[in-house]
Amino acid sequence: MKSKTLSRVCKMLKPKKKAIIIISILAIIINIGEVIKPYLIKTVIDDYLSAGVWQRGAFTIGVIGALYIGIVVFRKYNRFYNKYINNYDRRRYYIQNKK
Numbered sequence: 001m002k003s004k005t006l007s008r009v010c011k012m013l014k015p016k017k018k019a020i021i022i023i024s025i026l027a028i029i030i031n032i033g034e035v036i037k038p039y040l041i042k043t044v045i046d047d048y049l050s051a052g053v054w055q056r057g058a059f060t061i062g063v064i065g066a067l068y069i070g071i072v073v074f075r076k077y078n079r080f081y082n083k084y085i086n087n088y089d090r091r092r093y094y095i096q097n098k099k
Contacts, residue, residue, distance in 0.1 A: 023082070026078055030074070030078060033075065034071075034075070036071065037068060037071055037072075040064050040067060041068070044061055048060070048061055
């Protein structure tokens with residue numbers, strides 16, 4: 001990118017600095033959750049179901065299941081929120097620049 005283009009982009013993003021930081025942090029959290037999900041499934045299958053101790057580990061399996069569902073719900077909510085904000089910004093920009 002040319003330096004003029006980069007400076008223009010930085011000026012346009014300045015009002016959205018807080019949103020960009022929040023979205024970046026949420027993206028990192030979601031990606032960590034996506035990496036953890038297969039490990040949670042592996043733990044339940046290897047440590048509880050295949051070992052035949054699912055009756056003793058019912059609480060642990062429930063906690064791991066709730067954590068897994070929480071990750072999935074958080075990701076879906078975040079996707080919805082990002083789409084809503086993007087659409088809102090586009091509509092506002094369109095209305096402001098409509099001639």
